[in-house]
Amino acid sequence: MALNPVLGKLVSKRVVLASASPRRQEILTNVGLRFEVVPSWFKETLEKSSFAAPYEYAIETAKQKALEVANRMHVKHLRTPDVVIGADTIVTVDEQILEKPVDKQDAYRMLSRLSGKEHSVFTGVAIIHCSSKGNQLETEITDFYEETKVKFSDLSEELLWEYIHSGEPMDKAGGYGIQALGGMLVEYVHGDFLNVVGFPLNHFCKKLAELYYPPPKHTVQHIKHDSIPSVDTFENVSDGESESSNFTEHKGANKLDSSGMCPSRPVYNCENTSSVRTGFTVPLGNQNGVSESAAKLPSKILDLMDGFKASKALFVASKLKMFDYLKNKGPLKAVDVANEVGTSVCGTERLLDACVALGLLEKTSQGYSNTDSANIYLTSDGEYSLHGYIIHSNDHLWPLFTNLESAVREGSRQNHRAFGRKAEDLFKDYYHSQEVKQRFMAAMHSIAHLTARDLATAFDLSQFKSTCDLGGCTGALAHELIQIYPNMKVTVFDLPEVIANISYFQPSEQCTAPVTFVSGDFFKDNLPEADLYILSRVLHDWPDEKIHILLSKISAVCKPGSALLVAEIVLDEQKTHPPRAVLQSLSMTEGKQRSGSEYKQLLEKYGFTNTQFKITGTLLDAVLCFKKNLSP
Numbered sequence: 255m256a257l258n259p260v261l262g263k264l265v266s267k268r269v270v271l272a273s274a275s276p277r278r279q280e281i282l283t284n285v286g287l288r289f290e291v292v293p294s295w296f297k298e299t300l301e302k303s304s305f306a307a308p309y310e311y312a313i314e315t316a317k318q319k320a321l322e323v324a325n326r327m328h329v330k331h332l333r334t335p336d337v338v339i340g341a342d343t344i345v346t347v348d349e350q351i352l353e354k355p356v357d358k359q360d361a362y363r364m365l366s367r368l369s370g371k372e373h374s375v376f377t378g379v380a381i382i383h384c385s386s387k388g389n390q391l392e393t394e395i396t397d398f399y400e401e402t403k404v405k406f407s408d409l410s411e412e413l414l415w416e417y418i419h420s421g422e423p424m425d426k427a428g429g430y431g432i433q434a435l436g437g438m439l440v441e442y443v444h445g446d447f448l449n450v451v452g453f454p455l456n457h458f459c460k461k462l463a464e465l466y467y468p469p470p471k472h473t474v475q476h477i478k479h480d481s482i483p484s485v486d487t488f489e490n491v492s493d494g495e496s497e498s499s500n501f502t503e504h505k506g507a508n509k510l511d512s513s514g515m516c517p518s519r520p521v522y523n524c525e526n527t528s529s530v531r532t533g534f535t536v537p538l539g540n541q542n543g544v545s546e547s548a549a550k551l552p553s554k555i556l557d558l559m560d561g562f563k564a565s566k567a568l569f570v571a572s573k574l575k576m577f578d579y580l581k582n583k584g585p586l587k588a589v590d591v592a593n594e595v596g597t598s599v600c601g602t603e604r605l606l607d608a609c610v611a612l613g614l615l616e617k618t619s620q621g622y623s624n625t626d627s628a629n630i631y632l633t634s635d636g637e638y639s640l641h642g643y644i645i646h647s648n649d650h651l652w653p654l655f656t657n658l659e660s661a662v663r664e665g666s667r668q669n670h671r672a673f674g675r676k677a678e679d680l681f682k683d684y685y686h687s688q689e690v691k692q693r694f695m696a697a698m699h700s701i702a703h704l705t706a707r708d709l710a711t712a713f714d715l716s717q718f719k720s721t722c723d724l725g726g727c728t729g730a731l732a733h734e735l736i737q738i739y740p741n742m743k744v745t746v747f748d749l750p751e752v753i754a755n756i757s758y759f760q761p762s763e764q765c766t767a768p769v770t771f772v773s774g775d776f777f778k779d780n781l782p783e784a785d786l787y788i789l790s791r792v793l794h795d796w797p798d799e800k801i802h803i804l805l806s807k808i809s810a811v812c813k814p815g816s817a818l819l820v821a822e823i824v825l826d827e828q829k830t831h832p833p834r835a836v837l838q839s840l841s842m843t844e845g846k847q848r849s850g851s852e853y854k855q856l857l858e859k860y861g862f863t864n865t866q867f868k869i870t871g872t873l874l875d876a877v878l879c880f881k882k883n884l885s886p
């Protein structure tokens with residue numbers, strides 16, 4: 255995404271937020287960062303008077319918070335994180351540092367000091383890059399601070415006490431939450447609002463950009479330093495290459511950033527013979543003679559009109575394993591790719607160029623090569639390979655969606671039209687055809703592996719000693735759970751036909767306790783005992799009768815206090831967002847996507863209460879609920 259491109263650099267790293275602050279978690283989650291939360295145990299007791307300036311105190315505290323977590327995770331032989339982020343927010347007024355109030359009286363003391371005055375809010379941030387050399391933790395620390403000025407109105411004693419009794423001030427620096435009721439006390443804010451809330455997101459992104467895209471020597475004057483650069487801007491700039499011809503569009507146009515997202519529209523700023531992008535948007539018309547009105551074209555609609563061509567280009571390039579060849583042998587010319595794959599040269603060249611246009615490949619004078627994202631997501635052995643799901647989309651979903659019109663007219667699945675067989679018969683193929691079974695499992699594995707970290711860390715699951723992932727297929731989530739909770743015993747329960755084919759998908763090095771695989775049918779057989787059951791991408795696929803059988807069985811084996819973790823895309827209450835879920839519904843399975851309140855209601859029906867939601871903003875959301883204690 256063009257707005258938060260530098261965060262894409264963290265996508266393949268294990269990122270830990272060393273903070274218990276729900277606001278910091280929310281700010282970072284909202285921009286799509288994938289991270290685990292490990293609150294720091296560092297006590298905020300540094301001697302304030304030993305610091306020359308208040309921000310130095312905030313930075314040092316942030317650093318100590320992050321270091322404590324990095325050391326603890328390293329010592330505990332959890333996988334050492336790649337990046338640990340710590341933060342500390344303080345308020346200063348009249349040269350005094352205010353932190354979180356210890357009690358209501360303290361909150362009153364703070365707020366009455368702030369009344370009618372301007373004060374400063376400083377957040378110190380530490381970004382620690384960790385590595386493990388031998389048994390030693392090595393760290394590289396980057397830190398910074400941000401200051402925001404806030405002015406309070408004159409506040410009466412009565413209003414202050416009313417605010418304090420709301421309970422809001424207690425866990426907040428300076429005793430107020432600007433994002434909630436505390437916002438009513440504020441006359442003005444000068445600077446970054448999110449800095450006051452607890453995390454200076456803009457400055458953080460700039461720091462990451464500095465770290466991951468250090469500006470090269472010759473091109474710096476073209477970059478607008480106070481804007482967050484797009485990945486393309488900095489990748490292009492840091493290539494340090496001047497193109498030899500006077501072309502207006504850089505060859506890396508529309509390249510995927512490493513989060514796999516594509517900047518919405520490439521923007522270029524040409525000077526002399528070099529092609530250097532600025533960090534801000536210039537209408538296309540200003541650059542290449544296209545009239546201003548072109549910019550007003552309904553670009554979203556045009557994109558949708560072409561969307562199917564783009565999908566199919568991705569599917570075919572994946573199916574022909576072009577990304578695999580390019581990873582191993584690239585850069586390659588079209589003719590070499592055609593020879594490897596056994597395709598026509600002209601057709602291959604067109605497809606490769608289309609992949610460049612879509613940001614999946616790069617093209618230079620040496621030939622075509624993969625982008626970082628293609629290596630990670632599109633090759634069949636990539637770290638977070640989606641290859642299996644892409645092939646499933648091509649071979650299974652594409653034919654179904656080709657018959658969408660009939661599906662909508664008839665309100666039913668179109669397997670008979672797409673595959674010449676009824677859905678039930680088709681399902682039997684999974685049992686009989688090894689190829690189809692492997693394809694389906696590869697597709698499930700792709701998504702499970704990609705989402706495993708988010709799901710495993712969506713809630714603190716350390717209280718559960720035994721977990722059973724029902725329909726857990728290849729065990730991708732199970733392996734992640736054991737990495738994160740080394741004391742947890744995890745069982746995957748799935749059909750015998752599935753369990754018989756898992757070996758290909760197991761991690762090459764087993765550095766944790768093994769996952770146990772148990773064969774069975776969760777609609778018919780006894781379920782293994784566990785404190786926590788998981789249903790990931792199961793409920794949306796089945797009709798109500800089947801769900802009734804499954805949830806009744808889980809409820810019956812769950813002891814009070816045991817829990818059920820459901821992983822699905824949770825719809826908003828209007829049931830129109832997010833689009834992924836709504837579009838998925840169009841395949842007209844007998845199951846359905848549900849909103850948060852629908853999941854809550856469904857789970858309550860089977861004795862699960864205290865339902866908590868974690869909307870991850872990524873591929874799957876998490877819903878955790880607990881089996882009700884028996885009434886006395």
Ligand SMILES: O=c1[nH]cc([C@@H]2O[C@H](COP(=O)(O)OP(=O)(O)OP(=O)(O)O)[C@@H](O)[C@H]2O)c(=O)[nH]1
Nearest residue numbers: 273274275277342343426427431432450451452
């Ligand atoms: O307007 C707002 N101002 C401040 C906050 C919240 O206040 C706290 C600041 O405390 P600290 O930096 O020590 O962070 P903790 O919450 O203790 O978490 P750590 O585990 O990171 O130490 C912070 O939560 C801000 O979000 C606010 O919400 N609004």
